[in-house]
Amino acid sequence: MEIAGKIIDPPIFVAPMAGVTDYPYRQILRGMGAKFIYSEMVSSKGLVYGSKRSEELLDYNKNNDGYINIQIFGEEAEFLLKAAKIIEENYNPDFIDLNMGCPAPKVVKNGSGSALMKTPGKVKLIVSKLSAQLDTPITVKMRSGWNDDNINAVQIAKISENNGATAVAVHGRTREQYYSGTVNYEIIRKVKDAVKVPVIGNGDIFDIDSAERMFNYTNCDGIMIGRGIQGNPWLIRRLKKYFESSKRLLEPRPSQKIEMAIKHLNKAVDYYGAKIAIPKMRKHISWYLKGLKNSTYVKDEVNKLTEKEKVIKTLKKYKKTLD
Numbered sequence: 001m002e003i004a005g006k007i008i009d010p011p012i013f014v015a016p017m018a019g020v021t022d023y024p025y026r027q028i029l030r031g032m033g034a035k036f037i038y039s040e041m042v043s044s045k046g047l048v049y050g051s052k053r054s055e056e057l058l059d060y061n062k063n064n065d066g067y068i069n070i071q072i073f074g075e076e077a078e079f080l081l082k083a084a085k086i087i088e089e090n091y092n093p094d095f096i097d098l099n100m101g102c103p104a105p106k107v108v109k110n111g112s113g114s115a116l117m118k119t120p121g122k123v124k125l126i127v128s129k130l131s132a133q134l135d136t137p138i139t140v141k142m143r144s145g146w147n148d149d150n151i152n153a154v155q156i157a158k159i160s161e162n163n164g165a166t167a168v169a170v171h172g173r174t175r176e177q178y179y180s181g182t183v184n185y186e187i188i189r190k191v192k193d194a195v196k197v198p199v200i201g202n203g204d205i206f207d208i209d210s211a212e213r214m215f216n217y218t219n220c221d222g223i224m225i226g227r228g229i230q231g232n233p234w235l236i237r238r239l240k241k242y243f244e245s246s247k248r249l250l251e252p253r254p255s256q257k258i259e260m261a262i263k264h265l266n267k268a269v270d271y272y273g274a275k276i277a278i279p280k281m282r283k284h285i286s287w288y289l290k291g292l293k294n295s296t297y298v299k300d301e302v303n304k305l306t307e308k309e310k311v312i313k314t315l316k317k318y319k320k321t322l323d
Helices: 023-031 044-048 052-056 077-091 113-118 120-133 153-162 185-194 208-218 234-245 254-272 274-289 296-302 308-319
Strands: 012-014 036-038 067-073 095-100 138-145 168-174 199-202 222-225
Touching: 012 234, 023 036, 023 254, 044 052, 044 067, 044 077, 067 077, 077 095, 077 120, 095 113, 095 120, 113 120, 113 138, 120 138, 120 153, 138 153, 138 185, 153 168, 153 185, 168 185, 185 199, 185 208, 199 208, 208 222, 208 234, 222 234, 254 274, 254 308, 274 296, 274 308, 296 308
Parallel strands: 012 036, 012 222, 036 067, 067 095, 095 138, 138 168, 168 199, 199 222
Antiparallel strands: none
């Protein structure tokens, strides 16, 4: 597929996930063949006011063979535009994305994230300002709506397209659902039928079969992988191989999962330092170990450790019991 003159083949997108798709993990995903990756969401006000945390989220490797889409959130057009201009001028990403999908209470309470979908007029103002005053292509990511009584993804997608957005990503759940229940393929299909810009289907893609189901049911142009890559970066490689040649690569062996957990830990420590990286890595290690035999004790042990060498020693000891 093509967005603003850029080719994404195969059309697989890595979703923006706070606390997950940070710099170290993005490098691992790049190594698995991820062509198009979103950053973690960046607060527009935080960036404008000089928040160090917001600036850290913008770090990426410009030499990588792939595209980066920096996602911003906020509810005020003024701050979103100022933040987008800072990003464009100082970081030069391939795309800038407007977050209309985050369901977190701390985000929606001020009207940001998926709460923006409740104010179509504000969406029109924001997208039009961003598109008119930036050279960087604008994309939007949304949910199906706020709740079952307010399913308006088609309306918001049309507004976004008509005001300059170059692509829309739709998570087929409402804000009220969070990540519960099942994804609504029908609303993604309706968005695809309603707009001419590329539509990216998002939600419940955990393997090849669910990826095919998303494509076949919705006729979407691309798919976005979120929770499916938590502890499973191989999913990108497996999907890429399948869509290129119809070949199904084997799932990673348990020992490979441990090796990747260690590799990821080393990258995180190199980037953040042990004091910050080790607490951050606990959830990742838990995801790598998910479903492996007798892993509960190992997860509990890792959660108590604060030194990289001890975490690695624990993981290597456990690895000897696998495969």
